[in-house]
Amino acid sequence: MKKTILIFLLLSMTFVSVSSAENWTGADQKAEEAIKRISPDYEPWFTPIWEPPSGEIESLLFSLQSAIGAFVVGYIVGRNRASRDAQDD
Amino acid sequence: MHIMEGFLPPAWAGLWFLISLPAIAYGAVKSKKLVENNPRNRALLAVAGGFIFVLSSLKIPSPVTGSTSHPTGTGIATILFGPAVTAFLSSIVLLYQTLLLAHGGLTTLGANTASMGFIGPLAGWGVYRILKDRLSLKATVFIVAVVADWFTYVITSVQIALAFPGESFVKSALTFMGIFALTQIPVAVVEGIFAALLMGYIANLWEDRVSQEVTA
Numbered sequence: 682m683k684k685t686i687l688i689f690l691l692l693s694m695t696f697v698s699v700s701s702a703e704n705w706t707g708a709d710q711k712a713e714e715a716i717k718r719i720s721p722d723y724e725p726w727f728t729p730i731w732e733p734p735s736g737e738i739e740s741l742l743f744s745l746q747s748a749i750g751a752f753v754v755g756y757i758v759g760r761n762r763a764s765r766d767a768q769d770d
Numbered sequence: 771m772h773i774m775e776g777f778l779p780p781a782w783a784g785l786w787f788l789i790s791l792p793a794i795a796y797g798a799v800k801s802k803k804l805v806e807n808n809p810r811n812r813a814l815l816a817v818a819g820g821f822i823f824v825l826s827s828l829k830i831p832s833p834v835t836g837s838t839s840h841p842t843g844t845g846i847a848t849i850l851f852g853p854a855v856t857a858f859l860s861s862i863v864l865l866y867q868t869l870l871l872a873h874g875g876l877t878t879l880g881a882n883t884a885s886m887g888f889i890g891p892l893a894g895w896g897v898y899r900i901l902k903d904r905l906s907l908k909a910t911v912f913i914v915a916v917v918a919d920w921f922t923y924v925i926t927s928v929q930i931a932l933a934f935p936g937e938s939f940v941k942s943a944l945t946f947m948g949i950f951a952l953t954q955i956p957v958a959v960v961e962g963i964f965a966a967l968l969m970g971y972i973a974n975l976w977e978d979r980v981s982q983e984v985t986a
Binding site for chain 1: 772823872956
């Protein structure tokens with residue numbers, strides 16, 4: 682696990698440092714801008730029913746998503762590991 | 771690959787629902803059967819779904835374009851359960867992101883599930899069928915995860931270009947691939963490494979299930 686986290690941090694750092702970033706905006710957002718360039722007249726016909734009120738709230742909810750996923754993976758992998766260890770004894 | 775809410779004209783949005791809804795429905799039925807046949811599948815399904823939750827919440831910087839993008843996390847589910855179940859699991863994640871994060875949208879949920887949950891994984895699954903007895907498990911998982919992730923973004927580019935061809939479809943598709951598919955290359959590699967590491971754990975713990983090449 683430690684190794685995994687290290688690899689992730691290392692790769693992220695390398696990625697950030699080797700590139701001359703254009704502000705690190707999301708690709709989704711760039712695509713939205715490109716759509717507006719190609720079809721300037723297009724009006725989105727539906728808007729999100731709810732949007733996070735600020736970038737902070739958005740990152741909170743993103744973290745919550747990671748937390749839910751990581752909890753499930755960790756709980757199940759851990760439980761199976763423990764029950765296997767118990768059988769070995 | 772999140773096409774924003776309202777950013778596909780109704781006809782295209784509907785068409786992609788026609789493609790993804792049957793996959794989601796079949797995947798849901800198949801998931802239910804898997805759990806009924808062997809209660810231990812519940813744990814594997816949850817791990818595969820949890821992995822999608824974690825990976826698709828990350829926004830990884832890509833040095834190629836100086837922007838960030840989401841991995842998809844669908845490689846594990848694809849290998850363990852096939853593309854339909856992956857579509858079902860992905861639709862849950864995409865719904866969460868639509869409702870709580872305003873990432874993607876209800877009108878584009880069909881298109882986003884089609885790319886991330888079904889067509890991308892379908893490509894990964896095809897590669898898996900070719901590689902599975904030829905390479906080690908970890909190498910196979912790495913390649914399948916990279917393919918499923920990257921192909922998802924190729925499909926997203928095509929989906930947008932079909933709806934917004936501008937002067938020509940090809941030109942438009944290249945524009946969007948320049949944004950999505952290019953950004954995604956290093957992100958897909960990072961995802962592949964994670965998927966291979968997690969599959970290492972899984973194979974260790976569920977030897978019986980993984981060695982029977984699970985259910986896909």
